[in-house]
Amino acid sequence: MQSLPQSATADTISLLLGHPDPTTLFTPEFQAAVERTLALPQALTALQYGNEQGNLALIDYLVGKINRDQGLGISSRQLMITGGSTHAVDLVARLYTRPGGAVIVEAPTYADSLHIFRDHGIELHGVPLDEQGARVDELEKLLTRLSASDNPAKLFYTIPNFHNPTGITLSQQRRVEIVRLARQYNLMLVEDDVYRDLAFEADIPPSLFALTEGVNAIHIGSFSKTLAPGLRLGWLTAAPETVQRFVNCGTTQMGGGASPFTAQILAEYCRSGCWEPHIEHLRRLYQSRRDIMLTALERWMPAGVTWTQPDGGFFIWLTLPDDLQARDIKQQARARGVMVAAGEGYFLDPADGAHHLRLTYSFAPPSDIERAVRILAEVIGSSG
Amino acid sequence: MQSLPQSATADTISLLLGHPDPTTLFTPEFQAAVERTLALPQALTALQYGNEQGNLALIDYLVGKINRDQGLGISSRQLMITGGSTHAVDLVARLYTRPGGAVIVEAPTYADSLHIFRDHGIELHGVPLDEQGARVDELEKLLTRLSASDNPAKLFYTIPNFHNPTGITLSQQRRVEIVRLARQYNLMLVEDDVYRDLAFEADIPPSLFALTEGVNAIHIGSFSKTLAPGLRLGWLTAAPETVQRFVNCGTTQMGGGASPFTAQILAEYCRSGCWEPHIEHLRRLYQSRRDIMLTALERWMPAGVTWTQPDGGFFIWLTLPDDLQARDIKQQARARGVMVAAGEGYFLDPADGAHHLRLTYSFAPPSDIERAVRILAEVIGSSG
Numbered sequence: 001m002q003s004l005p006q007s008a009t010a011d012t013i014s015l016l017l018g019h020p021d022p023t024t025l026f027t028p029e030f031q032a033a034v035e036r037t038l039a040l041p042q043a044l045t046a047l048q049y050g051n052e053q054g055n056l057a058l059i060d061y062l063v064g065k066i067n068r069d070q071g072l073g074i075s076s077r078q079l080m081i082t083g084g085s086t087h088a089v090d091l092v093a094r095l096y097t098r099p100g101g102a103v104i105v106e107a108p109t110y111a112d113s114l115h116i117f118r119d120h121g122i123e124l125h126g127v128p129l130d131e132q133g134a135r136v137d138e139l140e141k142l143l144t145r146l147s148a149s150d151n152p153a154k155l156f157y158t159i160p161n162f163h164n165p166t167g168i169t170l171s172q173q174r175r176v177e178i179v180r181l182a183r184q185y186n187l188m189l190v191e192d193d194v195y196r197d198l199a200f201e202a203d204i205p206p207s208l209f210a211l212t213e214g215v216n217a218i219h220i221g222s223f224s225k226t227l228a229p230g231l232r233l234g235w236l237t238a239a240p241e242t243v244q245r246f247v248n249c250g251t252t253q254m255g256g257g258a259s260p261f262t263a264q265i266l267a268e269y270c271r272s273g274c275w276e277p278h279i280e281h282l283r284r285l286y287q288s289r290r291d292i293m294l295t296a297l298e299r300w301m302p303a304g305v306t307w308t309q310p311d312g313g314f315f316i317w318l319t320l321p322d323d324l325q326a327r328d329i330k331q332q333a334r335a336r337g338v339m340v341a342a343g344e345g346y347f348l349d350p351a352d353g354a355h356h357l358r359l360t361y362s363f364a365p366p367s368d369i370e371r372a373v374r375i376l377a378e379v380i381g382s383s384g
Numbered sequence: 385m386q387s388l389p390q391s392a393t394a395d396t397i398s399l400l401l402g403h404p405d406p407t408t409l410f411t412p413e414f415q416a417a418v419e420r421t422l423a424l425p426q427a428l429t430a431l432q433y434g435n436e437q438g439n440l441a442l443i444d445y446l447v448g449k450i451n452r453d454q455g456l457g458i459s460s461r462q463l464m465i466t467g468g469s470t471h472a473v474d475l476v477a478r479l480y481t482r483p484g485g486a487v488i489v490e491a492p493t494y495a496d497s498l499h500i501f502r503d504h505g506i507e508l509h510g511v512p513l514d515e516q517g518a519r520v521d522e523l524e525k526l527l528t529r530l531s532a533s534d535n536p537a538k539l540f541y542t543i544p545n546f547h548n549p550t551g552i553t554l555s556q557q558r559r560v561e562i563v564r565l566a567r568q569y570n571l572m573l574v575e576d577d578v579y580r581d582l583a584f585e586a587d588i589p590p591s592l593f594a595l596t597e598g599v600n601a602i603h604i605g606s607f608s609k610t611l612a613p614g615l616r617l618g619w620l621t622a623a624p625e626t627v628q629r630f631v632n633c634g635t636t637q638m639g640g641g642a643s644p645f646t647a648q649i650l651a652e653y654c655r656s657g658c659w660e661p662h663i664e665h666l667r668r669l670y671q672s673r674r675d676i677m678l679t680a681l682e683r684w685m686p687a688g689v690t691w692t693q694p695d696g697g698f699f700i701w702l703t704l705p706d707d708l709q710a711r712d713i714k715q716q717a718r719a720r721g722v723m724v725a726a727g728e729g730y731f732l733d734p735a736d737g738a739h740h741l742r743l744t745y746s747f748a749p750p751s752d753i754e755r756a757v758r759i760l761a762e763v764i765g766s767s768g
Binding site: 121 | 401403404406408409414415418419422427428429431432433434467468469470471473474478479481482483489495496497499500501502503505608612613614615616633634637639640642643644645646648764
């Protein structure tokens with residue numbers, strides 16, 4: 001079935017990609033913000049090279065929101081607008097690692113971040129997860145071992161909330177312990193937190209950035225999951241000297257700040273108070289999708305299959321019985337019109353993902369989610 | 385005068401930055417293209433993650449324009465939409481060099497490209513220019529020397545048309561010779577050609593990309609100089625396998641194609657036939673600015689000062705008498721409200737730029753250009 005496309009068509013259901021629900025992207029409020037932007041004197045400025053740190057109105061808005069939401073007191077010198085989380089992860093890889101240098105990631109972790117780190121020639125080490133997130137005992141063992149080597153780890157990249165691909169949230173206790181280890185081993189903590197605003201239930205624990213008071217920590221956010229990926233805008237928060245280092249680097253100096261035109265539209269959209277109710281709407285929407293998927297999994301999955309219970313975000317992580325290969329299940333499901341991701345790509349050693357599947361509930365409509373889980377369950381039930 | 389801003393204010397005139405005339409950026413045609421885009425079904429697609437190679441309609445438009453303008457026959461598999469030329473230069477540095485690897489640049493060359501190459505840890509070598517562009521005899525000497533070393537050069541980065549910072553255009557004869565050397569030494573030619581469409585007079589010689597028939601050559605274009613930098617969009621053309629390599633890299637896979645939303649607006653703008661007349665308007669505008677600056681230089685500059693005669697683009701390169709330091713002149717001019725760039729930043733060895741200034745005629749209005757050149761001439765005349 002190699003000719004099948006990578007996204008949903010009339011005949012296929014995609015539980016594959018971490019894309020937001022397409023029906024949520026284009027709203028009257030967004031359209032109105034574009035039209036207001038075109039009528040403002042700032043439209044002209046937004047078409048010239050921009051301030052390197054990013055659109056100042058958008059920076060001010062985000063600083064206010066972050067301080068309000070998380071009870072922090074960051075300043076505008078601590079936030080930089082980026083071209084999505086991609087740009088932020090790439091800036092970190094570019095300026096806070098060196099080729100051959102050691103970086104620790106979760107196992108599993110976001111496949112495309114692994115790809116960026118590998119493009120920079122970085123030596124990667126993985127820390128396994130359990131239902132509370134990264135295992136601190138394993139992290140400590142790894143740090144001890146690497147600090148005794150000639151290549152000590154300088155950076156830990158983590159997705160603490162509604163983790164991609166597992167949906168797991170790092171517990172508060174683990175966060176405190178990770179911060180302690182980071183201080184002990186002089187480890188930069190990089191927190192890819194693009195699902196943070198999509199919490200369905202209780203409050204999530206404080207960010208590592210908050211727990212470290214912003215020392216040796218970089219926090220990454222994005223508009224891709226809570227507004228629209230096609231705008232390619234996100235942000236990072238860090239110590240002022242870290243933000244300045246990103247501002248002073250070659251790509252920022254050459255191109256100026258991230259997408260001045262779309263950043264001006266977003267500043268207009270956010271300041272008019274449209275974004276927070278939109279996020280609230282998405283929370284309810286994705287919560288109901290998660291519930292539909294969990295209910296369908298309960299109803300249809302054969303014994304021996306287990307899965308995570310995410311409290312937010314886009315993903316559920318399935319564990320197959322040991323005698324079933326995720327790659328085979330993926331191919332068979334595809335032949336029946338259901339696309340899912342096999343676990344291999346999320347691990348440094350692909351074999352570690354041989355019995356896992358990632359299911360996305362954010363993209364497909366509710367009736368498709370139910371049908372897709374049923375088909376997937378049939379495929380799994382008839383295998384092995 | 386450290387408190388003076390880096391851009392023009394009521395009291396200062398900027399001949400400093402390579403920015404387009406701000407009055408040309410926001411046009412009724414651009415506004416109409418935005419409004420049409422919002423009304424199209426594609427608006428929704430443009431807000432989702434985009435095709436990794438870029439907006440397909442924009443790719444098709446650019447392929448058609450390039451083939452028409454340059455008499456080429458490139459296919460859509462040979463063009464990728466990028467986040468300005470910055471993204472293209474960075475992709476090249478990322479995937480076609482390695483830290484410590486040798487890259488040849490012109491001396492002088494674009495300061496921010498030097499910055500990007502340095503961020504990638506690249507070993508840089510410079511080839512001097514004369515009024516016909518890069519000196520091929522010096523390039524050949526350098527290639528011979530490096531190919532006998534353990535670090536042969538893999539890539540030559542050139543700005544062939546209306547070069548930044550000198551305004552010089554590489555002659556046809558030199559282009560043919562450079563292509564010959566590139567074949568002989570297996571050198572990738574990277575052509576940063578963002579001023580190409582701003583030719584004032586005669587046709588410019590064929591691109592290196594055209595002369596090599598796209599083999600081992602990457603050509604970089606941009607909307608920043610001929611439409612609006614704040615859109616952060618450009619493109620590159622290369623062999624299909626090179627484009628595929630850029631498409632397959634981590635940052636492209638993670639973020640998707642360059643700015644889907646603004647790319648859809650640009651596709652709409654370009655396909656409606658607005659861009660080419662706009663370019664024609666800019667050609668006439670910048671030609672008249674160049675003429676004003678050249679006339680003012682002739683009229684006011686003291687003996688011993690020489691300058692280039694650009695056939696297009698944004699820049700004139702001034703050479704001061706040996707007893708005058710560009711840095712001092714820059715500071716004194718600043719104190720009198722005129723901002724220019726000193727030559728140091730454009731060379732691998734800053735000392736090579738000690739007697740040069742770059743003047744930009746694209747940004748300031750005509751009356752300011754005249755006044756600024758007169759003030760600069762007074763500063764130079766009263767120095768030394």
